[in-house]
Amino acid sequence: xxxxxxxxxxxxxxxxxxxxxxxxxxxxxxxxxxxxxxxxxxxxxxxxxxxxxxxxxxxxxxxxxxxxxxxxxxxxxxxxxxxxxxxxxxxxxxxxxxxxxxxxxxxxxxxxxxxxxxxxxxxxxxxxxxxxxxxxxxxxxxxxxxxxxxxxxxxxxxxxxxxxxxxxxxxxxxxxxxxxxxxxxxxxxxxxxxxxxxxxxxxxxxxxxxxxxxxxxxxxxxxxxxxxxxxxxxxxxxxxxxxxxxxxxxxxxxxxxxxxxxxxxxxxxxxxxxxxxxxxxxxxxxxxxxxxxxxxxxxxxxxxxxxxxxxxxxxxxxxxxxxxxxxxxxxxxxxxxxxxxxxxxxxxxxxxxxxxxxxxxxxxxxxxxxxxxxxxxxxxxxxxxxxxxxxxxxxxxxxxxxxxxx
Amino acid sequence: xxxxxxxxxxxxxxxxxxxxxxxxxxxxxxxxxxxxxxxxxxxxxxxxxxxxxxxxxxxxxxxxxxxxxxxxxxxxxxxxxxxxxxxxxxxxxxxxxxxxxxxxxxxxxxxxxxxxxxxxxxxxxxxxxxxxxxxxxxxxxxxxxxxxxxxxxxxxxxxxxxxxxxxxxxxxxxxxxxxxxxxxxxxxxxxxxxxxxxxxxxxxxxxxxxxx
Numbered sequence: 001x002x003x004x005x006x007x008x009x010x011x012x013x014x015x016x017x018x019x020x021x022x023x024x025x026x027x028x029x030x031x032x033x034x035x036x037x038x039x040x041x042x043x044x045x046x047x048x049x050x051x052x053x054x055x056x057x058x059x060x061x062x063x064x065x066x067x068x069x070x071x072x073x074x075x076x077x078x079x080x081x082x083x084x085x086x087x088x089x090x091x092x093x094x095x096x097x098x099x100x101x102x103x104x105x106x107x108x109x110x111x112x113x114x115x116x117x118x119x120x121x122x123x124x125x126x127x128x129x130x131x132x133x134x135x136x137x138x139x140x141x142x143x144x145x146x147x148x149x150x151x152x153x154x155x156x157x158x159x160x161x162x163x164x165x166x167x168x169x170x171x172x173x174x175x176x177x178x179x180x181x182x183x184x185x186x187x188x189x190x191x192x193x194x195x196x197x198x199x200x201x202x203x204x205x206x207x208x209x210x211x212x213x214x215x216x217x218x219x220x221x222x223x224x225x226x227x228x229x230x231x232x233x234x235x236x237x238x239x240x241x242x243x244x245x246x247x248x249x250x251x252x253x254x255x256x257x258x259x260x261x262x263x264x265x266x267x268x269x270x271x272x273x274x275x276x277x278x279x280x281x282x283x284x285x286x287x288x289x290x291x292x293x294x295x296x297x298x299x300x301x302x303x304x305x306x307x308x309x310x311x312x313x314x315x316x317x318x319x320x321x322x323x324x325x326x327x328x329x330x331x332x333x334x335x336x337x338x339x340x341x342x343x344x345x346x347x348x349x350x351x352x353x354x355x356x357x358x359x360x361x362x363x364x365x366x367x368x369x370x371x372x373x374x375x376x377x378x379x380x381x382x383x384x385x386x387x388x389x390x391x392x393x394x395x396x397x398x399x400x401x402x403x404x405x406x
Numbered sequence: 407x408x409x410x411x412x413x414x415x416x417x418x419x420x421x422x423x424x425x426x427x428x429x430x431x432x433x434x435x436x437x438x439x440x441x442x443x444x445x446x447x448x449x450x451x452x453x454x455x456x457x458x459x460x461x462x463x464x465x466x467x468x469x470x471x472x473x474x475x476x477x478x479x480x481x482x483x484x485x486x487x488x489x490x491x492x493x494x495x496x497x498x499x500x501x502x503x504x505x506x507x508x509x510x511x512x513x514x515x516x517x518x519x520x521x522x523x524x525x526x527x528x529x530x531x532x533x534x535x536x537x538x539x540x541x542x543x544x545x546x547x548x549x550x551x552x553x554x555x556x557x558x559x560x561x562x563x564x565x566x567x568x569x570x571x572x573x574x575x576x577x578x579x580x581x582x583x584x585x586x587x588x589x590x591x592x593x594x595x596x597x598x599x600x601x602x603x604x605x606x607x608x609x610x611x612x613x614x615x616x617x618x
Contacts, residue, residue, distance in 0.1 A: 001504060001507035001508055001510070001511040001517055002511060005504065006497075006500070006508065009497075009499040009500050009504070010499050012499065013498065013499035306493075306495050307495070307497050307498075309495075310491070310495045310497065311497075311508070311512055312456065312480070313454060313456060313483065313489045313491075314483075314484055314508065314509045314512040314513060314554075315480055315481060315483055315484015315485065315509075315512040315513035315514065316480065316484070316512040317476070317477050317480045317481075318476075320512070399451075399456040399457075400448075400451040400456050400457035403451070403456070403491060404447055404448075404451070
């Protein structure tokens, strides 16, 4: 027998009202938990994908589109850039490293990315099986691709033209088939979702008009003027480049520079509006829950005024009655918060499952975000605040007056 | 024992109770009689320490109640005074067992399950320990209310109109319970009532007069 036993007994005695209050609070907390987990994971994942990339250079067009298409492999590219211009840029003194990207085809909706070994190294991807590509038309699969397509080491496949399946441009490149020479271990980055190969592979597949028989020598045989890339991932050699390089590129070349940091921040501002609306909605739910808890406790107080007076006659101090009401509010809120967090995690996992089917960014509910502690604090605070006035009334219970009326 | 001296209580400057002096031996049993409005309930509340008299002194078991700080008074009340109210007022969401444990807990005493069972057994309601108040008959509820009042072995057992709505047989039964339980824990028993049926059973009467 203690405050908890008494509070629990009272909550049980009003099971319906208790359930309603817990549910209201749980829905609010679950919504915020879902937003918190989903946006933080999305943000973290996007930041991880863009980490170490100072600038992306692509064909003239929308900077956002360049970032989405070349870092996140989500949107279609803005066009192609000439290989010669790319070579010139790579020699610029403010450029430390350039990772070339050549995008043109997909395999069953998974992008085939022509690049060099620096791309693999940049994302710290390790081989789970086999080796990296050494020649054109050798392919290395990202971990998710390997799992989803079931392609094994040594398997061959052909790419379809275009950036994704079902876009009406799926012309198969039957004449050139890729061979799987390696599979990467999971990295938790964009690398997991692409098929990697040499830049020259992409040239070879699209160089039919040059009638190149020796695919291994496509880079030598193809005229430099005809070679094209889709985008360049650039690392700056000096902090000064931030101010100078993008402007230099935009003014002196047919290429467009896009800053991942700026564009992703912009993207999150756009997404943020929706997130804010949902968050406001969740807060309204929580406030409604707080009001509902208040009304429930206040009614309980009126119902219980004789109980409270009797407890005083049994030796309870006014402080103890106050503590009883506050504890009941906190208990209600605590149960609501626990249920809400659990619900939020399950919903996030369900959302992640739905996303997975759409081959979008993976989100899981089986993770903990430190801000969730603040959600618990918020819920408890709502419970305690809602209980304040009833607690004060309980504190002020006039024993003799109440009993005399009874 | 308890002692009242020059006790006076007023609501809105109209006296509702005045007791010049009243001294009672420990363990004795008293009936407080008086017409409606003579202040029986007020006197009982003052004795229980839940109402502070406008003037006068009151001491119970050697303790001057007016000298106690509020927290001490609460504790004193929980440990030394048992109260049975006319409407019983068991806590409806707690079982019989827990209603008695609550009395021990709120009085700041160790929770003694053996004592709870002992009291319930002596009042012949041990079989209802797990029942909720709404599952009890009136007679059972009354026994539980008495059990809750005596579970902490009070020095003073106060009851307000315990028999007014009962038929003769039940009236006798209720009085018997109070009388025997008070005796069992050596408590002074004070029954406030206007029920004339009890008058014959008790020798010590204290008459309150209607206030002008």
